[in-house]
Amino acid sequence: MIVGEQKPIAEIKEMVAPYKKLLVLGCGTCVKTCFAGGEDETAVLASAIRLVSRKEGRTIEVEELTVERQCENEFIQEAAEAVGRNDSVLSLACGAGVQAIARRFVTKPVLPGVNTTFIGVLEKQGLFTEECSGCGNCELALFGAVCPVTRCAKKLLNGPCGGSQAGKCEVNPDTDCAWQMIIERLKILGQLDNLRAYVPPKNWNTSTSGGPRKLVREDHII
């Protein structure tokens, strides 16, 4: 899923200061799962904005609404009336959702309430870890399904580097060395020979290096 973290209230407060009627718009998919922008967070944040504005002598009307996904028109449409009633939108979706809302409601200022951080997994309650960079050319089969492009701080395809000690990354001792994990996985799978193979430079053209990406599914175009 896409993992995000709500921006600090101090930053949000400054962003919404110019507006009188604000719609706090939650998103019920990824950011709900990581407790950044689902229904509950939307309600709490709306109250916090009301409170902090009142305390500072500002009047702002805050409405709250959560749609299933802010990245699909079908769901965005459900927010149309509420957006129309307000003079600004604070979107708690990921960066894609914020832009999709802005594109649909061109005259409204749409503000980001969440910092989108990464594509990751819920490792355990309260802990999300980055696992995928969306490079557009998945080579996980080579690496025992541990991604060195994302999980090695130096993106080494022929790792580990000389800084790997006791299974930890030199950049952060709280981070497991991706290459240690790759080696352990390959050992279990009986594929240690993969390590002897030279991995050539990656073609980054399928990643953001090739410019903004598009996926066209001819079979789904109506």
Add this chain to the structure above:
Amino acid sequence: MKNASISRLEKLLTAGEFVVTAECGPPRGSNRERIIEKGKLLQDVVDALNVTDNQTAIVRMSSIAASIHLLNIGLEPVMQMVTRDRNRIALQSDIMGAYSLGIRNILCLTGDHQSFGSQPDAMNVFDIDSMNLARTVREMRETGQDMSGHELDEAPKMFVGAAANPFADPFEYRVIRLAKKIDAGADFIQTQCVYNLERFREWIKLAREEGLTDRVHILPGVTPLKSAGMANYMNNRVAGMDVPEAVIQRMAGVPKKDAANEGVKICLETIAELREMEGIHGIHIMAIKWEEIVAGIVEGAGLLPRPDLGVS
């Protein structure tokens, strides 16, 4: 180890000499006198001098420029190049440029992560890794083409070096990685500083058993310790460093004023032990901010005078 370049370091290694290299860091500024001063301390003391490339991710004079300043006073540089800051376009371009200026040796590194350096806000590159870089330099030398397959108008023919850390984990993989670096293109290897001789001996034994010491020139690294504090710092704070407790205790066991002498003594004993090991082809002295001690160490180790090949 194809004889396709005219590096003095390569000639000496090929001739079976026990070589001496050292390391010096360019200044944090444009003052070329700083690098020339360091170079002069090492003239006729080392066979080649590594020039670091923004080491520990601290911004310094470029390794190409600093290498040229050393070349101009008759020293042979080993230009270090990291993949942290340049993509494949810039790397190849700089290698061609460096060769055109007379640089003949390169040490291919991935580089310290920028979060350790003076500008942790920087974006890193890591387009390719050190293994890919070593292969790129070799391919340019041997095929005369760049990475895209374009025929070059005079290909750079560099003597290719790579690094190895026998002390990092997982240990059993360290020799496989060495083999990979040799396959990729490394002609010589400079290692992380050796303090743990036992572990180094085990590593070189495994390398010998795989036949690797016949395929590459291995120059173990040594760094003289200045104090017990430095020994502790290296062990605890420097990534991939292994300073055994006995060495730390030995440094701590002498009065402060004698610590540097003790450090040099340990360094000389280490060199003596390393020279006894089969498969070692030289020594790489990394005297961190202590270049003036290198001449004494080389002399103390009985490695002077350096061989004269009649080439500069």
